[in-house]
Amino acid sequence: MSLGGKRILIIVGDDYEDLELWYPKLRLIEAGGVVTVAGQQAGKVYRGKHGYPCLSDDVLGEMNSADFDGLLCPGGWMPDKLRRDHKVLSLTREFAQAGKLVAAICHGGWIPISANVYRGVRVTGSPGIKDDLINAGGLFEDAAVVVDRHFVSSRKPDDLPDFCKGMLEVLAR
Numbered sequence: 001m002s003l004g005g006k007r008i009l010i011i012v013g014d015d016y017e018d019l020e021l022w023y024p025k026l027r028l029i030e031a032g033g034v035v036t037v038a039g040q041q042a043g044k045v046y047r048g049k050h051g052y053p054c055l056s057d058d059v060l061g062e063m064n065s066a067d068f069d070g071l072l073c074p075g076g077w078m079p080d081k082l083r084r085d086h087k088v089l090s091l092t093r094e095f096a097q098a099g100k101l102v103a104a105i106c107h108g109g110w111i112p113i114s115a116n117v118y119r120g121v122r123v124t125g126s127p128g129i130k131d132d133l134i135n136a137g138g139l140f141e142d143a144a145v146v147v148d149r150h151f152v153s154s155r156k157p158d159d160l161p162d163f164c165k166g167m168l169e170v171l172a173r
Helices: 018-030 078-082 086-097 106-114 127-135 157-171
Strands: 007-011 034-039 045-047 053-055 070-073 101-105 145-148 151-154
Touching: 007 018, 007 078, 018 034, 018 070, 018 101, 018 157, 070 086, 070 106, 070 157, 078 106, 086 101, 086 106, 101 106, 101 157, 106 127, 106 151, 145 157, 151 157
Parallel strands: 007 034, 007 070, 070 101, 101 151
Antiparallel strands: 045 053, 145 151
8 A cells, every 4th residue: 555655744752652653654654655753842852661762853833734644643651741732732633624644542642632633533542541532522442443534543552553554544545
C-alpha cells in the first residue's frame, strides 16, 4: 500500500512512549508518507520514556492542519502534558473536523479527549484512560485497533501492527 507522499504530523514531547512514535513513523515512511515530527521547540531532542531520542523537525505552534493528511498522537506521559497546549488541541480539532486521520495509541488518546473530538466515536486506548474515553463521550471497545471513519485508536505497543494497518487504510482512501 503506497501513501504517495501523503503528509503526516506526529506530536512529540518528553516522556513519549518510544515504540508508539518510532514504529508508526518508520512504517509511514516505508509506505511512502512524508512525516513531520513537531514538538514545542524545533531542533530539540526529546527523550522517550525508555530514553530513546527523537529530534523535533518543527514547532507545533507553527503547524497548519491544511498542510497535512493526518495526525498521530503517540502515548507515554507526553500527552498529559501536551493536552494543555491550546495549539495542540486546536490542531487536533481541525484534523477531526476536516475528516483527516486522527490516530492515537495508548495514552495518546488524552489529546483527542481534551480536544473534545471523541463524542460518539468508537475508540480504544490504554485501560488507564478507559474512563476518560467514556467520560469524553467515546464508545469504548477493548480491541487491538478501532477504526471509526477517520479516527484510529489502539491500546498498547503490542497493538502497533494493527494500529499501523488502520492508519494506512485511512490514509489510502
